[in-house]
Amino acid sequence: MSWNPGSEKIFGYKADEVIGKNISILYRPEDIPGLPNYVKILKEKGVYDAEVDLVKKSKGLVPISFSLSLLRDEHENPIGIAGINKDNTQRRKDEETLREQKNILHYQAYHDALTGLPNRVFFFDHLEQGIRRHKAGLGVLFIDLDKFKHINDSLGHEVGDRVLKLVAKRLKGIIRREDTLARLSGDEFTIIMEELTHSQDASVLAEKILKALTKPMYVDDHILYISGSIGISLYPQDASNAHSLLKYADTAMYKAKEEGRNTFQFYSSEMTAFALERMTMKTSLRQAIDNNEFIIDYQPQINTCNDSLIGLEALVRWKHPTMGFLPPHKFISLAEETGMIIEIDQWVMETAMKQIGKWYRAGLNPGVLAVNLSIKQLERNNFLQILTESINRYDFDPKWLELEITEGQMIKKPKEVIEKLDKINDLGIGISIDDFGTGYSSLSLLKRLPINRLKIDRSFIRNIPNDEEDVAIVKAIIALAKSLKLDLIAEGVETPEQKDFLVDNGCMNIQGYYCSYPISANEIESMLIKNKSLALSK
Template identity: 40%
Template sequence: MDKKDFIQTEILEFLPDAVIVHCLGKIVFANRVAAQLAGADSAQALIGRSIEDFIPAKNSDEIKRKIKTLLKQKQQYSKWELTRVDGKTILCEVASTVIKYRGRTSILTIIRDVSERYRIEEELIRQRSYFQQLFENSPDAIIMVDNSDRIMAANPSFLEFFGYSEDEVKGRPINSLIVPRHMEEEADGISNTALNGKVVKKETVRMRKDGSLVEVSIIGYPIFINGVQVGIYGIYSDISKRKQAERDLHESEERYRKLIEYLPEAILVHVEGKVVLANEAAAKLLGAPGAEDLLGMEFLDIMHPDYLEITRIRLKMVLENGKDIPMREQKIIRYDGSFLEVEMSATWFNYKGKDAVLSIIRDITERKKAEETINRLAYYDILTGLPNRVLFKDRFMLELAHAQRNNQMLAVLFLDLDRFKSVNDSLGHRIGDDLLREVASRLKNTLRKVDTISRLGGDEFIILLPEVSKEEDVKVVTKKILSALQKPFLVSGNLLYLTTSIGVSTYPKDGEDMDTLIKNADAAMYKAKDMGGNCCYVFADSINTEVRERIFMLNELKDALAKGQFILEYQPRFNLKTGRINGVEALLRWRHPQMGLMPPAKFIPLAEETGMIIPIGEWVLETACALNKSWQDAGLPPVRIAVNVSARQLQSVDFPQTVNRVLCNTGLKPEYLELEITENAVRGNVEMCLDTLDRLKEIGVSISMDDFGTGYSCLSHLRRKDISILKINQSLFRDLNGGQSDRVIIGSIISMAHQLGIEVTAEGVEEKEHLDALERMECDHVQGYVFSKPLPRESIEELLKKHGGTSNVFS
């Protein structure tokens, strides 16, 4: 390459356009821009390639002809379609000239990609066409005016709407053409605003060629070309029908307003919850100074709290579904804060084009008073205000059905006042009536709200006690009644003493219908009279109450285990030195469907006596061990779980085998099971019990002596190696802060136990002072409400997570 070719090549390399040199159809030079245009990796990759490689086949012949012409003319400008390396076709402007390159006749071609420019130009043409079609075919009247307010173009809709031809409007000032004289100033203001580059929207009146006026909506848009405003687009829409509809609606609303204003019933119209229309009747009903004072008020603010939510729901139904709500009774709040009983309806209403609710409110105070009077006469005793026999029967039937469904008791009490006739005879019926009213008042104050007291007539009263658990509860009530009526009555200055005789019958024992129960209660009342009065007699009380309860409990206990009514609660035991949980006691509870949650003291003695404690105790043992193993499997800190063992279990020769089997079945290691026995448990057969303890100790479980110091003295048994833990009962340290002797006793027990290698647990600790004292005495463990009451499974697991590891409960 000579110096001249080198200089040319360097210049061509830095041109911003693509440059190639080709000789006899082969590329001999390409700059970097050419490589980018062709999609090649480098300019060198193009050297030696044929020009035809980049020419679409359809254009090949045409390009060959252009090259032949170029060789004659020496220079040529044209558009070529070229194909890139990736196959994409691009449109290019091409300038070619014939040159000498390296001594050979060659063609230098400069190529510029104009694909995007042509695309934009085509898009502009398409948009102009689209706009022209939109302009020509729009149903709205559209014009273009210049900065002198003269019409440059008007679409067919404009010409048709205003009645002009194109020649009549073109070049004419728009305002002189369609603006009435009296509105010229307004029209000039619209034009000036739009000519200042602002969008204008206006509803007004314009004039057609025939002089008729038409209501229109005008939108004026400024037209900019290259940032310079050259005119305005004006869009006119016919709004005559809408305006007429609005006038008609306004007239209709005005008629409605006048109608509402003069109606005698209270009417409120509210939109989006706010009152927009009210009449004077509504103001009077609500105690407002005038109807205008109600405007803007939140409609729901007048609703009584008991009716607020249901009113909100009803209004939503009206607005969303158009469903009318007929008159409903409810309460509202007046201006002075007082409550008023009303009837209220709600109807959908169109208020000035908006969804509204029209509410009619009617005062029913007088009607309710009349209904109340009628109801009182029909269902209540006029003298005392107590329910009469009709209402008593209604309530009885309801409570009887409830008792039957839920397998509950109910009781009927028949009362007759002792020596009331003498009051009437000596002081007159007026004093007697006053006395009956006082008796009724005392009875109401003595009984529950769910109980029903009725006056049958004269000095006889009958009482219904629903939801009674047992007859003992009824006797408690009768004692309260007797006590209340024994106190002297002061009636019209007379100090009167009165007593009553009460007969009791219960469902279902003494009858299953009202008449039978009242008859039996009446018979029992006469029995009470025979006994001298001022007492209570229970119908058919020959069966001992305790025996009946025992039979009931026994029957229920038989099925309790099979029905899954037993549950366990868990109380944690804390190490006084570390403050961590090191044990949990499993405590049995009976969740009875009628009697609720019962503690062990209520049923364990019966279970012990009947032998049912054996399967119950085995269930407790297996449940507690399985749970403890699950805690360990879940990664909770290992603790010892304590299970109470009854005397009956301890005296069973198979009990150690049962414990061993449970440990094997659950996978719990023996060192994590503690069996709690009481001092009294070893009294029956001492030798057998001690042998059982030896066998249990061989298994590897821990034995604790529960309630130490409260039962039979077992001090001699402490010397045995079976006992590893001594549990001090709360009764021994309840007065720990009260005297030196209590502290000496507790301290001696702890010291003695430690000398024998036995740990000491204080259970039932409820006060911080006791805790501090026990810590000073070097008690090993504590258990009680000072830290935690017995807990369900979920709660004790959370506590184990918190205090079973390194967490100190004292910190």
């Protein structure tokens, strides 16, 4: 037996420590019984190759690949064995590293990076497997967070991401062990309910999800409230393939949003027509701009101290060629999705300014024109230029105009927004915060904004004076406006009780059905002429 320096380096034994010893000192006890098989194979084939973990002098293991060859004399009689050993430690490490990298890549390919949930690829793979396994039935729940974009726009994507993680955690705590929760994209989540024999079980889960989502979320110094809309499709009742099941659950989810959000809907065949109508609406919206199908109604704003008209809010309506008059909530979200809101906003502003200027030049007094301003319009580089050109074109006094911007729109890029609003204010144009109380603005931001009016959102007006929480919120907003020396108006006032509560607590300006529904320019003109006649007769 010989023992070369390479073996000494691998095993730690010097030649005089192993020569004459049984080869078994290099083997683990559990491997020793297999040694006779090496000899048997070696005698039969003349060579033997293997990979095995051998024992070093230090008692540590070393991965070895070895090749044994049987040595024979001139008469073919065995006279010895020659062996070559190779230390595979580095190769084993490289293989393990490669295996880990493959596992990581595989995980990344099938999981969402933000929440760690299964992704769209995993979802479809698992759904297809589920369809093959569960002939009795399964359900797909499509969950979309309501107005999640508002959080992203108001507080930034970092806060939005943390909300998504919290949502994922809540959903994981609700589903059964056999269910699969996935994040498809953005604020869209899906659940596969396997072994679903009763459709009401899907209803129970949907109700639990809605309840969990409405609980407050605490992110940094913010207390956030969200809700969700859920669509449900069933196998095999609704479809027999994965793509159709997801599409139908998505369609049902949009129907849930149409029903007012924070609810769930099961898919029905009629909803396919609804989805088709939605796609048709997008196409029709483009044609509506080209075909001048939009009109403007005006809703009066009233000072309750003397019941005088102080202004008009311009509200766009769509005179659809087949569907009749459509209110804003039927198409504004689509306009925002497609980017057409910029063209619509621009048309409303110019048309209304032209009309208001015409009334003033006729000796009538329509008050201040209130126009909604979308953040996309405000972000345009040439918006101020377009606004100035419109003022000049229609000989429009800037003090006749007030631009309404929603609370949440200001928080995404407050510095840029404040700079533009300052320039608008320098022109003499009024600025009000629309839907005040529904966003996440801070007092420090309000103090920096060049605004002159707060508009109390209709959601707080609806249940006063009977709802204690709404009463407290409205009183707080009124007090805030007074402390900041801001004008105030409440929208959505519909009853004498609401009006009396507001007046008693110091909000004198109101807007809503109690005063007047939105009416056409012709009706407004008749009202203005009547007001002028009454004023002259006094």
